Amino acid sequence: MWIPIIILTAIGIISGVLIWVTNRVLPPEPESLKKAEEISGELPGMNCGACGYPGCFAYGQALAKDKNVFFSNTCATLLQDQKMLTSLEKTLNLKIDRNAMNxxxxxxxxxxxxxxxxxxxxxxxxxxxxxxxxxxxxxxxxxxxxxxxxxxxxxxxxxxxxxxxxxxxxxxxxxxxxxxxxxxxxxxxxxxxxxxxxxxxxxxxxxxxxxxxxxxxxxxxxxxxxxxxxxxxxxxxxxxxxxxxxxxxxxxxxxxxxxxxxxxxxxxxxxxxxxxxxxxxxxxxxxxxxxx
Amino acid sequence: MNNLLTIFLGLVLINNFILAKFLGLCPFFGVSKKLSNAVSMGAAVTLVMLIASIATGIIYNYILVPYNVQFMNIIIYILVIAALVQIVEIVIKRTNIMLYNALGIYLPLITTNCAVLGITLINAQNNYSLLQSIVSALGGGLGFTLMLVIMSAIREKNELADTPKSMKGLPIAFIIASLLSLAFMGFNGLL
CATH class of the missing domain: 3.30.70.20 (Alpha-Beta Plaits)
Structure with a gap:
């Protein structure tokens, strides 16, 4: 009766340790990816592709690299929502002229x-x-x-x-x-x-x-x-x-x-x-x- | 060698995962709208199947059988597959961002895919050795990819066809799947 319990527990612990080890051994996530994740949290998440990037996450990555992308490839959905726009302005440290772009x-x-x-x-x-x-x-x-x-x-x-x-x-x-x-x-x-x-x-x-x-x-x-x-x-x-x-x-x-x-x-x-x-x-x- | 070929062809054409065993139907209908998506989903499933088969093959042959606890296989396989997908995701994310973006959504989806658990259980059921497990995983993955590619190609063409409104989308996809299943029955006499 004890053998199955021990085997299951052991395999569980070994998998956990393996995940922890891979997490530690590999180089940490690049900085831009972390920032991109933060930025795409502010985006609408509709993945409509209207900005010219494949999905909101890719747009977030592009924004993390160069925030002026927002002017060349504007997210139109974001422009409609004042709350989201303000929070993105804060995250990106941008100034957006609302009337001209809408x-x-x-x-x-x-x-x-x-x-x-x-x-x-x-x-x-x-x-x-x-x-x-x-x-x-x-x-x-x-x-x-x-x-x-x-x-x-x-x-x-x-x-x-x-x-x-x-x-x-x-x-x-x-x-x-x-x-x-x-x-x-x-x-x-x-x-x-x-x-x-x-x-x-x-x-x-x-x-x-x-x-x-x-x-x-x-x-x-x-x-x-x-x-x-x-x-x-x-x-x-x-x-x-x-x-x-x-x-x-x-x-x-x-x-x-x-x-x-x-x-x-x-x-x-x-x-x-x-x-x-x-x-x-x-x-x-x-x-x-x-x-x- | 002959035995391995039988296993491989059997899983690709005759006992196809989707059409004969009805496993992995969710991605079959969910991810078969575009050819490019279908190919990447199929590749991801094949990769995970291969890794899972190797790991569970080792566990089955060297841990479960010697201690005579084969009845534990389902619960142990679930644990192992979930952990493996997690590790694969971390490795891909840290080493190759482009690949991670391409596969992004599909990898976590595969964790809950019954086709992956299915292949490991079939391996255990037939008492396959490690090499046989690897071949059967390759066959299963290839069969899955083949079906996904065929289905998505048909559905892309079907978008242009003049389908009745009530049949548009999923209903006609189900009918196409049943016709495909009938067609693949023809391979039954192959081996």
Whole structure:
């Protein structure tokens, strides 16, 4: 009866001693790893990868080596949380200008742009964009198949079925910019979080006139907004032939929104928060087989 | 030699850990979403299986059998495997940070993996010698890695397929696993 007890105890003690010995014999952990562990304790721990590093721990390691990484590869989730931001500032001994860095993503398309035909292929914008440059007459129209939905770590993106356009909830969005990189048509833009207006059209070149004429909901180049703007925040971009907004000058008088005939300029974030609008949204990309 | 080959092939193809013995199903579904993850998980499991088999083989053949206390094997194996994984983790962490980052989450996961305990118990059940234990651990680990790689490759392709909404994700993975299991039954006549 005593033999099993003695064997078990002996093996337990031997394993314990072995662990202790390996712990002692091997060189101690490098300093940077300890600091990285401390820093990654302050990070959100979502491992979303929006900062450009594989996971929060790798980001912590990079921060431990050089704290200026925070400015080149900003953690967007952290910027939303004042408490966490303050504690990280303390640990890293950094000064962070909050207003300048805080951003929100906006899908710059009004939706409803005309389709060329029915698309029944693989349900992703990237695949659809490779066939005849997408199934919309406008080369800058949202395809609404929801590639951005999949990458969003905050689940902030939905598809508005009526307009067939992706919509980003400004309250949930943390401005990480993953969707901006994911969109094959490059129509998701980052705007300052305190922006009062957004321009929901993404024309890139003056040559895209055929697309322009067919989209009833895009910018028609009337330039009324430029004339209406009192503070000079809106200027005309001649190359792209669209208005450009300087958010630092905007005084949120809303005059441009009133005069815009196609409602391409919208009030932000109020435009996204109407309950009527919200009820129409639905998660997912079921639309790709039916309406398109 | 012939005997060793039988053990090896038997564990890789015929008595595959996942498809025939239903051990290690948790990482089979949990870590088989990406090919790269599957490969590193498989490598980590094979390594731990090998080390655990050597240690438990020594304990079984030179301690448990002489004192006639084979019934103690489960509890002693749990203790030994947990301690070993702990030691391996410390060694990797101190010597090779890059490898530690790559394997990071998987090593502690393996401690509670039934496939590792399974291989040591199978060794004990069949009264394998130390060399036979090592070969069977290599076979088991390779079979596990093979299944994980096949499954993750299928699941990566399957992401693009037009799966019905109710079948997306795990349900279709279970169906794929059952079809794979059926296919691997064909190896039964091999030996």
């Amino acid at each position: 951003k929100k993503a906006v899908v710059a398309c009004n939706g409803n742009s005309e389709t060329i035909g029915t698309y029944l292929g693989v349900g992703s914008c990237k695949s659809a964009n490779k066939i005849l440059k997408g199934f919309k007459t406008c080369p800058y129209g949202c395809l609404g198949l929801g590639d951005c939905i999949k990458v969003c770590p905050q689940n902030a993106i939905t598809i508005d079925i009526d307009k067939n356009v992706a919509v980003i909830d400004p309250q949930k969005c943390n401005g990480c910019g993953l969707c901006v990189k994911e969109c094959p048509r490059k129509i998701i833009k980052l705007v300052p979080a305190n922006a009062k207006i957004v321009f929901l059209c993404s024309y890139e070149s003056i040559k895209d006139i055929p697309g322009r004429e067919k989209c009833d909901f895009g910018c028609i180049r009337c330039r009324k907004c430029v004339k209406a703007c009192e503070s000079g925040a809106i200027t005309w971009n001649k190359e792209k032939s669209i208005p450009e907004i300087d958010y630092s000058k905007c005084i949120s008088c809303d005059k441009c929104i009133e005069v815009c005939p196609t409602k391409v300029l919208r009030k932000y974030p109020d435009f996204y928060l109407k309950p009527k609008e919200k009820s129409k949204m639905s998660q997912g990309r079921d639309i790709c087989h039916g309406d398109v």
